[in-house]
Amino acid sequence: MFGFGVLKGMLVTIQNFFASYFSKDHLTTVQYPEERLSAKERYRNFPFLVYDQAPEDPRCVACDICAKECPPKCITIVRDSDAEGKPLKRPKSFDIDYSICMNCGICEEVCPFDAIFMDHEFELAEYGRFEDLMYHKDRLLKPNDHFKKIRPTDATRIDAKLAAKTQKPAPPVGN
Template sequence: MFGTGLLKGLGVTLKHFTETFIDDRRKEPSRYEGSIQVDERRRIIHQPISQEGLLTIQYPEERRLLPERFRYIPMLIWDTEAGEDRCTACGICAKVCPPQCIWIVRDSDESGKPITRPAEFYIDVAVCMSCSFCAEFCPFDAIKMNHDYELAVYDRYPQLVYDKEELTVPIEYYAALWPTQYAAEEAQRAKQKEEERRREEEKKKAAEAKAQAQTAGGESGVAKPKRSKEELEVLKAQAAAKAAARKGEEGGAETEDAEAAKRARLEELKRKAAEKAAQRKKESGE
């Protein structure tokens, strides 16, 4: 029938309107279920999928509860336990940032030698496109994505160029915004630490075993005597004299052999010459 769709649509609108009206009349409207009261005026609202009726949020007093994976601009992590920035100023995030809006200045010690800590760290948040590449590529879990999206200011520059101080947040803040990701990363860290500890222990044990074996005289079990410099010199001289004598003996034997061979050859030649002379005499009939 003509106009059925229109009537159906109006019916849905009327239903939502009525449900919203009924919900608003409740002492605790369902849209406040699971919400967080930040202070007297501010409340964070969790809108469940099952929410019926129209949902009007009285922003800025009321805000939506953001999903964990929501990301806006980056933040730098301050490791409360270690009492230092996690950032080592390696510069990877600045390299991978597509719009190139990160600047880092590495810190240095008194002698001017660079150290693994940023002296300055800037992000132009007006240029940042919230891609999260910096957070994904950081090998030290030092940069993460913040949920804070209320960045409106009167002047773009310098107010939207955040420095290290503005970017830095304690690790507890990150853990509250990204609980699942934080837990997974911490589990991974604990595993790596345990692995490192085990390797260190194995190395230490191997070094101890080696030291013990050396003390006991090495693998053969024969302790090498320790000699003074003078003793070593004497031993060296004795070894050299022995080597020279051996060489001399070998040389003498070689000379005798050569002379015997020479004599034998001469005797052979003499015998052949005598044979030939006898044969010639016979042929001439003398």
């Protein structure tokens, strides 16, 4: 009957009004700073570096693959060298410009040493546009426990893979 749709609609809205006082389904707002939703495990936004024992000894070997693959070229790596100038398998400096990073996760995909992963941290507001969003090695390095905490499925898989690799005898050199 024409005209009664208005009344039906009014009934729906007033039901929603009263239900908002009694049912959580009818008041879905999350009051963000005080309460927050837990991040999904596969959520990713910015990369970080993993170390196993000490931050001086990261998994990263400064191979520069991630820096070459990075589409917006936000990663800059300088290889460390010893006193005689012989290159070492660790980065002297590892910088990621978070203001350029586009959260694609390609660095994580291509890293052959499982050293770089995408983090769950999203409250990254800073006062400086350039210096403060340039993350150096000290801010990027996080322990493996952190990785285990935020992404347990990936972390256990990768830990198992790394453990298998260390137990296997080194392949014979030559032939």
